[in-house]
Amino acid sequence: MNSKKVMLFILLVAVGQIIFTFWAIDNALIEGSVGPDGGLVQIQANAQLAIRFLVITFAVKIAGDFFSKFVFKFPGYNWLYIRDYLKEELFATLGVYFAFALVWLAVSFLVFYAGDVDFLSSVFMGGFPPAIYYMFIGTYKFEKKDSTEKRLKRKL
Numbered sequence: 001m002n003s004k005k006v007m008l009f010i011l012l013v014a015v016g017q018i019i020f021t022f023w024a025i026d027n028a029l030i031e032g033s034v035g036p037d038g039g040l041v042q043i044q045a046n047a048q049l050a051i052r053f054l055v056i057t058f059a060v061k062i063a064g065d066f067f068s069k070f071v072f073k074f075p076g077y078n079w080l081y082i083r084d085y086l087k088e089e090l091f092a093t094l095g096v097y098f099a100f101a102l103v104w105l106a107v108s109f110l111v112f113y114a115g116d117v118d119f120l121s122s123v124f125m126g127g128f129p130p131a132i133y134y135m136f137i138g139t140y141k142f143e144k145k146d147s148t149e150k151r152l153k154r155k156l
Contacts, residue, residue: 004072008064009131015063016056016127023052050105053125057101060130064138065089076140093137100133 065085069077079085112121 004074005135008067008072009135011067012060012064012131012134013127016060016130017122018127019056019059020052020122020126023055046109049109050101053105053108054098054101056127057097057104057130057133060127060134061093061097062090064131064134068138076138096137097133100130104129 065077068074069079079088108125112125
């Protein structure tokens with residue numbers, strides 16, 4: 001079971017890194033640039049960076065749920081239909097992941113853009129933090145067993 005968790009973590013980091021690498025911010029210079037009208041370029045770049053972080057966060061969430069259900073078949077992912085997934089998994093955790101994306105954006109902006117730190121910026125701004133967050137939030141689902149299954153084992 002632990003090797004499945006490590007493989008899931010690596011896949012989630014890869015999903016986030018692929019999105020971060022191939023989604024370039026168009027028409028915006030982020031680092032120390034001021035637009036011709038006094039800062040509009042910086043605001044556009046910040047908004048595009050926030051959207052990118054939201055997309056990476058929810059892509060990691062959806063990819064993690066997909067891999068956990070269909071590839072690794074963890075026991076806590078027992079929803080059958082897309083309606084059940086949307087209602088019980090995605091919409092139930094929408095606010096928590098949105099809040100994570102905002103905190104991640106604030107921390108990465110302060111550290112890597114305002115602080116001018118270049119050490120591991122692509123790793124921290126890629127899929128690593130959302131993958132850690134997904135694994136932390138979903139830990140109980142990887143090993144949870146149904147209560148009826150436990151009762152049946154006790155009776156046998």
